[in-house]
Amino acid sequence: MSALxxxxxxxxxxxxxxxxxxxxxxxxxxxxxxxxxxxxxxTRQMRSMMTASxxxxxxxxxxxxxxxxxxxxxxxxxxxxxAQCDLMCQRIxxxxxxxxxxxxxxxxxxxxxxxxxxxxSRVQEDCRRAMLGHIYEVGAIMTPSSGARYVDMMxxxxxxxxxxxxxxxxx
Amino acid sequence: MKSNLNDDELRKxxxxxxxxxxxxxxxxRDVWERIATREAALARSRWWVTLKELVEPVxxxxxxxxxxxxxxxxxxxxxxxxxxxxNSQIQKQLATKYVRSVDPYQQVSSF
Numbered sequence: 001m002s003a004l005x006x007x008x009x010x011x012x013x014x015x016x017x018x019x020x021x022x023x024x025x026x027x028x029x030x031x032x033x034x035x036x037x038x039x040x041x042x043t044r045q046m047r048s049m050m051t052a053s054x055x056x057x058x059x060x061x062x063x064x065x066x067x068x069x070x071x072x073x074x075x076x077x078x079x080x081x082x083a084q085c086d087l088m089c090q091r092i093x094x095x096x097x098x099x100x101x102x103x104x105x106x107x108x109x110x111x112x113x114x115x116x117x118x119x120x121s122r123v124q125e126d127c128r129r130a131m132l133g134h135i136y137e138v139g140a141i142m143t144p145s146s147g148a149r150y151v152d153m154m155x156x157x158x159x160x161x162x163x164x165x166x167x168x169x170x171x
Numbered sequence: 172m173k174s175n176l177n178d179d180e181l182r183k184x185x186x187x188x189x190x191x192x193x194x195x196x197x198x199x200r201d202v203w204e205r206i207a208t209r210e211a212a213l214a215r216s217r218w219w220v221t222l223k224e225l226v227e228p229v230x231x232x233x234x235x236x237x238x239x240x241x242x243x244x245x246x247x248x249x250x251x252x253x254x255x256x257x258n259s260q261i262q263k264q265l266a267t268k269y270v271r272s273v274d275p276y277q278q279v280s281s282f
Contacts, residue, residue, distance in 0.1 A: 015231065016219075016222060016223050016226045016227065016231075018231070019226060019231030019232075019234055019235065020222075020226065020234070022231065022234075022235045023231075023234045023235045023237070023238035024238065026235045026236075026238050026239045026242070027235075027238030027239055027241055027242035028242060029239075029242070030238075030239040030240075030242030030243045030246060031241075031242035031243070031245050031246030031249075032242075032246060033243075033246065034242065034243045034244075034245075034246030034247040034250060035246040035247070035249050035250040035253070036250065037247075037250065038246070038247045038250030038251050038254060039250040039251075039253050039254045039257070041254075042250070042251055042254030042255070042258065043254045043257045043258055043261070046257070046258045046261040046262065047261065049261070049265060050261050050264065050265065055265055055268065056265055056266075056268040056269035056272055057269070058265075059262065059265035059266060059268075059269060060269055063262070063266070078272070081273070082272065085272075085273070085275050085278065088275040089275045089278050089279050092275055092276060092279045093279050096279070124276075127275050127276065131273060131274065131275075134273065135273070154270070154273065157270055157273065157274045161274055161275075161276040161277075
């Protein structure tokens with residue numbers, strides 16, 4: 001008798017159980033689907049910018065709300081400056097290599113070493129001047145407030161060339 | 172029920188009456204097991220009753236629909252938050268790329 005009463009107390013798997021399972025699976029599926037759809041849709045634009053060859057300029061356009069005309073002018077300037085920048089890179093690499101060799105070869109500041117140090121400083125001056133010129137030109141194409149923000153963002157690069165970009169950007 | 176026996180006789184009869192109960196082996200253990208089983212079943216049934224009370228008035232289809240709606244909202248929100256983080260990271264990377272494209276010293280150091 002007691003065994004029978006115990007058996008009747010237990011609830012067999014019922015509709016409630018089935019619907020609960022359906023609800024859990026539906027909720028989980030919907031959540032998963034919504035997560036991936038939202039994430040994909042919301043990051044699509046940025047991901048395409050990341051893979052584009054001129055992604056950094058597209059970022060600049062977005063960040064400083066550039067119009068098509070402003071963007072095209074800045075793009076032209078950037079292309080022109082890139083050629084100049086390559087030459088500066090070459091000069092920096094050459095003077096650095098010479099300086100490296102002279103520092104290793106000498107145990108005191110020889111005239112040749114002093115001259116190379118001066119040349120490295122001149123190269124840095126030229127680079128700074130060219131960079132600042134380019135930054136001012138780009139800033140001038142933007143609206144005054146965007147231009148000021150742009151120059152402010154790039155300031156650290158002029159003050160300390162070669163400073164890690166992350167530091168510059170976070171400022 | 173009336174009896175013809177007086178008290179003394181009845182007492183004598185009762186004194187001669189011997190009961191020899193035969194308790195089954197493991198009687199106590201069986202009793203405790205039954206108690207434990209019944210308590211477990213009761214606890215389970217209480218849980219089920221509460222669950223049924225919650226689910227039955229809503230209806231199975233509505234419950235599934237509600238779960239899907241909640242899932243969509245939560246999933247969408249989490250996806251949007253995740254996307255925001257990713258976008259912010261990509262923006263930083265692109266800004267870094269731009270600064271590097273302008274600064275020849277950074278280009279030299281990355282060779």
